[in-house]
Amino acid sequence: MTEHERDLLLLAAYGELDEVDEKRFEALLANPNARAEYESLVQLSQNSAAAPEPPECQFTTEHLRIAILSNAVKPSRKDAWVLQPAVAVLGGGQEKPRGGWVWTLFPALGALACLAVIAAVLSTPVPTVDDSRAAAPAGTRIARLEPTTPPAQPAFELAPAPTPIVKPQARRKQTRAPSAPRFTPSTRPRTSAPPPPALTMVAKAASESLVLAAAEPGPIHEATALSMAADVSAMPERELVVVSERNSLVTGAQVAMEVSHPGDVVIGG
Amino acid sequence: MWSSVVSLALAAALAQAMAVQAPPSVVVLESLGRPVGIAGLVDSGGLLLAHRSAVPQGQLLARTLAGEQRAVVQVAASDEVTQLVVLRLNQPLPGLGAPIKLAKRAPTLGSKVIAWTPTGPQQGEYVRGGLPGLMKPSMRYAPLSELRFETSLDRVGGALLFDGEGHLFGVLSATLDAVDTVVAQRTFAAGGFAGGGFAGGSQGMANQQYGPLGLTVAYALEPSVLRRVVAGFAGPAGVVEHPSLGVFFTEDVQNGAVLLERVLPGSPAARAGLEAGDEVVSVDGIRLSSAIDFAVALFGAEIGSTMTLQIARRGEPRTVALVVASHLDFPELTKQQRRGPE
Numbered sequence: 001m002t003e004h005e006r007d008l009l010l011l012a013a014y015g016e017l018d019e020v021d022e023k024r025f026e027a028l029l030a031n032p033n034a035r036a037e038y039e040s041l042v043q044l045s046q047n048s049a050a051a052p053e054p055p056e057c058q059f060t061t062e063h064l065r066i067a068i069l070s071n072a073v074k075p076s077r078k079d080a081w082v083l084q085p086a087v088a089v090l091g092g093g094q095e096k097p098r099g100g101w102v103w104t105l106f107p108a109l110g111a112l113a114c115l116a117v118i119a120a121v122l123s124t125p126v127p128t129v130d131d132s133r134a135a136a137p138a139g140t141r142i143a144r145l146e147p148t149t150p151p152a153q154p155a156f157e158l159a160p161a162p163t164p165i166v167k168p169q170a171r172r173k174q175t176r177a178p179s180a181p182r183f184t185p186s187t188r189p190r191t192s193a194p195p196p197p198a199l200t201m202v203a204k205a206a207s208e209s210l211v212l213a214a215a216e217p218g219p220i221h222e223a224t225a226l227s228m229a230a231d232v233s234a235m236p237e238r239e240l241v242v243v244s245e246r247n248s249l250v251t252g253a254q255v256a257m258e259v260s261h262p263g264d265v266v267i268g269g
Numbered sequence: 270m271w272s273s274v275v276s277l278a279l280a281a282a283l284a285q286a287m288a289v290q291a292p293p294s295v296v297v298l299e300s301l302g303r304p305v306g307i308a309g310l311v312d313s314g315g316l317l318l319a320h321r322s323a324v325p326q327g328q329l330l331a332r333t334l335a336g337e338q339r340a341v342v343q344v345a346a347s348d349e350v351t352q353l354v355v356l357r358l359n360q361p362l363p364g365l366g367a368p369i370k371l372a373k374r375a376p377t378l379g380s381k382v383i384a385w386t387p388t389g390p391q392q393g394e395y396v397r398g399g400l401p402g403l404m405k406p407s408m409r410y411a412p413l414s415e416l417r418f419e420t421s422l423d424r425v426g427g428a429l430l431f432d433g434e435g436h437l438f439g440v441l442s443a444t445l446d447a448v449d450t451v452v453a454q455r456t457f458a459a460g461g462f463a464g465g466g467f468a469g470g471s472q473g474m475a476n477q478q479y480g481p482l483g484l485t486v487a488y489a490l491e492p493s494v495l496r497r498v499v500a501g502f503a504g505p506a507g508v509v510e511h512p513s514l515g516v517f518f519t520e521d522v523q524n525g526a527v528l529l530e531r532v533l534p535g536s537p538a539a540r541a542g543l544e545a546g547d548e549v550v551s552v553d554g555i556r557l558s559s560a561i562d563f564a565v566a567l568f569g570a571e572i573g574s575t576m577t578l579q580i581a582r583r584g585e586p587r588t589v590a591l592v593v594a595s596h597l598d599f600p601e602l603t604k605q606q607r608r609g610p611e
Contacts, residue, residue, distance in 0.1 A: 050522060240561065241402045241413055241488055243443045247322050253426030254322060254352065256443035256488050259403075266519045266530055267560055268408040269512075269567035 001034060009034060013041035047264075240265065293366030295429060296331040297387050298323060298356075299339065304387035305329075308342075308356055309369045309429050309437060312503040317342060317356040320440050323387075323427025324354055331356070336364040348498055348509040350407045350596065351490055353440060355502045369429075371499060372438035372492045375399075375414060382416060384428040384441055384487075391425070393418040395432075398491060401561045409511065409596070410564030412491040414439055422485045430489050439489030512570040513596035514538045518549065520560035527563045533599050537591040541578075548581040567593075 005028055011017050012025045028034045242265065244255040259265060294310035296317060306323020308331065310316070317331065330339040340362040347354040358365075375398040376382055384391045393416045402413035416430070428441040490498075501509030515536020518529050527549040532538045551557060552566040553576060570576055570593045577590050 239400065241400055241415075241443075243402055243404050243413075243488065244446075245405045247426060248444055248446070251422055251426055251444040251485065251487075252322055252424040253320075253441060253487065254405075254443040255446045256402075257446050264522070265403060266408060266517050267403060267410055267564045268517050269410065269514060269564055 001031070001037065005034065006037070009038045009041055013038060013045050050264075293333065293335075293364065294369045295385055296333055296362065296365065298342070299330045299332065300325050300327055305424075306427050307385055307387050307429055310365060311355075311368055311371070311437075311499050313368055314503070315358045316345065316502055317358065318429075318440070318499060318502070319354055319356055320427030320442060321347065321352040321354050322442075324356070329356070331358065331362060333362065333364040336362075338363050346502055346507050346509075348501070350404055350409050350511055351411060351494060351498055351509070352404070352442065353490075353498050353509075369437045370435070371496055372432055372434075372436035375492055376432040376438060380433060382433075382438075383431045384416070384418070384422075384425065385431065386422070386425050386428045388424065391418055391420070391422060391428070393485075393487070400488070401564070402488065407596075408517070410561070410568050411494050412565075412568070413442075413488045414491055416441070416487045416489060418485040418487065420485065422487075425485070425487065437495070438492045439495060441487050441489050443488045445486035445488075508597065510572055510595040510597055512567060512572050512593045513599060514567065514576070514591055514593065515599050516543065518560055518563060521548075525559055527557050527560050536599055537594050541589040541591045543578075543580065543589065543591075544582070546582070549578055550581055550586070551579040553577050554579075 008017075008021055008025055008028060011021065017025055029038065240259045242257045242259050244257065246255055247253065248255050296308050296310070297304050298306040298308055298319065305325055306319055308317035308319035308323070311318045324344060329342050331342045332339045341359045342356040343359065345355045345357040376395040378395060378397060380395050382393050382395050384393055396415040396417050398412070398414045400413040400415055402411045403409070404411050418425075422444075425441060425444065429437055430439040430441060432438050497511075498509050501507075513536075515533035516529050516538045517531040518527055520526070521528055529538075529543060529545050529547045529549065531545055532543050549557060549563055552563065555562075555566070557563050557566075566576075572593055572595050574593050575590050576593055577588065579586065579588050581587070
């Protein structure tokens with residue numbers, strides 16, 4: 001089968017054939033391989049249409065970036081390091097000066113510099129993460145940033161107002177004419193099929209990767225990573241193993257497939 | 270090359286270690302002089318249990334693992350749902366021991382198991398049990414166990430599975446189609462490169478190329494299914510019966526409701542007035558959350574017992590009582606309905 005013929009089958013599976021290609025498509029279906037390919041493409045298109053929507057936090061990378069950054073810059077004011085200059089002063093005072101009393105000034109100057117930095121930091125308004133976001137529904141964990149004191153000039157451009165999330169479906173509706181639907185359901189008998197294994201695979205891999213990311217120290221806040229993993233793993237997934245009639249050429253056993261959405265199959269009993 | 274040598278050495282050592290404990294009631298099935306499958310004596314009357322994938326057409330000979338003598342065997346009965354068959358010896362086979370003991374329960378998770386294949390024993394791991402399975406062509410539910418073998422297995426279909434106590438707990442029925450995708454998934458999740466990508470259709474593809482050891486994911490019927498099948502084959506009728514109501518059902522993708530798609534004429538469901546499109550809400554007072562729940566309830570029902578269903582027909586609730594029948598009463602259950610993913 002040529003690439004052109006394959007493209008023809010793809011167009012037919014998604015209902016985008018024109019009248020010229022329609023006849024060529026009918027002739028192509030006489031080939032059993034082409035028919036099998038077409039049926040698999042129809043299944044793929046149907047499964048793609050029936051695929052669950054991803055959580056809103058995964059619509060755009062921009063929202064993910066904002067969520068990650070808002071947690072990454074979460075201030076951590078630990079009072080313990082304030083005492084470090086004092087410790088340095090004490091340490092410098094107890095050490096025996098080798099080069100004269102001038103050298104003892106360096107620890108003291110360092111301590112004064114640290115205190116100046118502390119004062120500057122404490123006086124700078126820093127963004128904090130609003131705890132109310134914890135009550136937001138899953139998939140909308142976008143941090144709302146507010147300064148502790150209303151500054152005349154924001155410290156840095158990190159906290160834009162949350163932009164309204166636009167779902168891809170809504171965008172398609174804006175750009176496509178409703179009178180010309182992209183997908184025309186096939187009149188062929190519907191043969192149920194599992195979603196492509198790659199979808200399940202990617203979801204699992206993403207979930208595992210995010211959990212791994214949460215376990216590793218890094219700029220990503222652990223809670224963010226865990227919540228993202230929870231969003232991914234919260235997608236409904238109940239496995240059903242479908243044991244086919246045909247045997248594997250490698251193992252000789254029946255071929256099994258794991259179906260993530262048992263709703264696509266018919267069960268007898 | 271060295272990995273192959275080491276694998277062969279390990280297999281030989283395992284076979285030697287297991288030779289002492291080799292079940293004397295396991296026979297190797299041969300066709301045209303080549304080992305094609307394996308079967309186990311499950312009844313004192315001389316019935317050998319095997320999987321259909323290990324029983325090719327033509328004359329079959331059986332020999333014990335340690336013996337050299339052979340005896341002709343032929344298929345006595347088969348179960349369309351589980352694809353298990355029983356063979357009967359046409360003549361006595363010297364060296365054949367007592368019937369194999371069936372395990373009363375599944376092995377513990379993570380325990381090591383032995384799969385007896387025509388080429389020898391293979392050590393695997395019992396990963397999980399109670400996995401819902403849909404057996405083709407009958408389209409019926411059966412609980413499955415998942416096993417993993419950290420190697421590439423050749424001709425492992427129909428292998429007999431023994432637990433640590435030497436009890437038969439399953440027959441290896443199926444292997445995961447995309448063996449390579451499992452390895453690829455692991456690699457991808459670990460941040461690595463998956464080699465061949467997510468290529469589907471691994472028929473004839475050597476899975477060693479995705480990792481140093483390879484991986485075979487296999488599924489076996491649960492001990493509960495095995496006991497039912499053996500009891501049926503060894504019973505007076507010599508057939509295996511599965512409980513049935515004569516319905517085909519599916520699950521509403523939107524709300525998870527269990528919907529009857531087809532009701533076979535003359536079936537208990539038809540006699541009770543059930544129709545296609547009815548929603549099954551609960552079984553014996555237990556609310557259903559998925560089609561699998563309904564399948565599990567049907568699988569565990571006793572033939573001849575009464576099952577009470579609460580259904581909703583166009584929103585109107587109804588309660589019906591049905592007498593569970595045998596699936597053998599409805600040949601359509603195993604022959605006509607073959608929808609589903611291939």
